[in-house]
Amino acid sequence: MLNQEFPPLSDEVRVYRAIIRRNGWIDPETNDVTYAAFLLRLNKDPQELTISVLKSPKKPHMLTTYGFIEIQVKDIRALGLDVVQDSQTHLSIIGIQPDPQIALDTARKLARKAKVV
C-alpha cells in the first residue's frame, strides 16, 4: 500500500540494495549483479512480494552486508514495476508477479540494470 507520507520518487533517483550474501549475488567473473539479488522469496510464509531497497548505501542496523547494489528508479519503472518509499530510509520495489518463471525473468532484467557500488 502506498504511504502517502512520502511523495512519489522522481525517475532520476537511485536506490540501493544491500548485498547480504557473500557469494551468488555477484558474478565472480565479471562483478556483474546476478538475478539472485532481486529474486522474490516466494517460499517464505507469507510470500515476499516486494524487494527491499534503501535510500542510501548505508549499512542498516543489525544486518551483515557485503556492499551495495545501485539501480535507478527509471530502470525499475521501465520494466512495468515501481518503487515506493515506506519509511525515511526504506523503499520497496513493487509489481513483480509472484510466478516463479516471471519473477526470475524480472530479477534478471533488474540485475542487468543494476551495478555494484
Place this chain on the structure above:
Amino acid sequence: MDTILSAKQQNKPRLIIYAKPSYNSGNPIKMFASPSMPSVVSNSSNINSSYQITKQRLLEIDDTSCEDGEDDWGATRPSSFAWQKSLELLQEIEKYMKSNFPLGFANLASTGGIDLIWKNRRTKNEVIVFIPSKKDENISLYIGNLSDEKSKLWINPSIQLLVTVLQFLYQ
C-alpha cells in the same frame, strides 16, 4: 597415511572425505572416487579446472559464521540434501562434458537450496539449476536470454537435458 596421489599410484579407488562442507546435519559428504577422478589436491595434467573451480565456488557458499544456520534473510548454510544433489550433479555433468565442462558458480537460496549458475557473457544466455533444500521438492532448470526476452523452465529435468542445455548455452 595414504594420500590421494599415492592412491592413484597404487591404482586403487579411495574413499575421499571432504572436510568442508560440514553440513547442517553435521555429517561430511563421502564421495567414492575412482583413480581417474580429478582431485583438488592432485596436480595431474588431466584436471578439469572449470569443474574444480565451479565445485570450489559451490563450497564457498557455506557460511559457518552464523550459529543458527539462518539469519533474517534465510538460510546461511545449504541443507544436506542440496549439498549432496549439487555435488552429484556437477559430477554427472563432468562425466558427460569432460574437458568442455563450463565454468559456473553457485548461489545459496534463502530456503537452504542451491542454485547452480552458468552464463554466456557474450550472448547473455544464462542457465540456472535450482536445487531445493528438501528431497520431496522439485529440481528445476531455467534458461533465459535477455536479448529476445525469452526463457524456459523445466521441472525435474534429466541429466541429458541439462547437458544439452549447457551445450546449447555455449554454442
